[in-house]
Amino acid sequence: MKTEHITIFSGSSIIVKGLQVRLEENNISSIIKDRVESARLGGFGEHRSAIELLILKSDIEKTQPIVDLYKEEINS
Template sequence: MEKDNEFIDFYSGSEIEIIGLKSHLESNGMYGIVQNDFNSGNSAGFFGGTADAIRLKIRKSDIEKAKPILKEFIGAEDIDQ
């Protein structure tokens, strides 16, 4: 897989935030993966962690296009990560 096509962490928050942001990104042609280790662990019989530790991963090549969408979505002044 090319480096620009690899998925990297983009935003972490509640499940509702992640679903909303993912929807905004998809409407702009960018796709992501929701990583919810808490639910995955519970399904496998492991308990621990926090339910709010949900991450949205997007392709590295989409980061610059996605930053303004994130900024608008969360109302942040500076999201340079």
């Protein structure tokens, strides 16, 4: 079985981690892709909001309402 991950959110480290915690509370696995740290280790710069949160494509339906609510909360 092929597992395909998709990016559902990107932002600063602290904001992405907050959403990851919400997903974990709902038993949804996720992966953080930290381009900032990768760039630092590679010796070049990257924008601070280059941190992505990925989930399995099969989890998108149960994840989307959580992401939408989180975006409302952080933008209010």
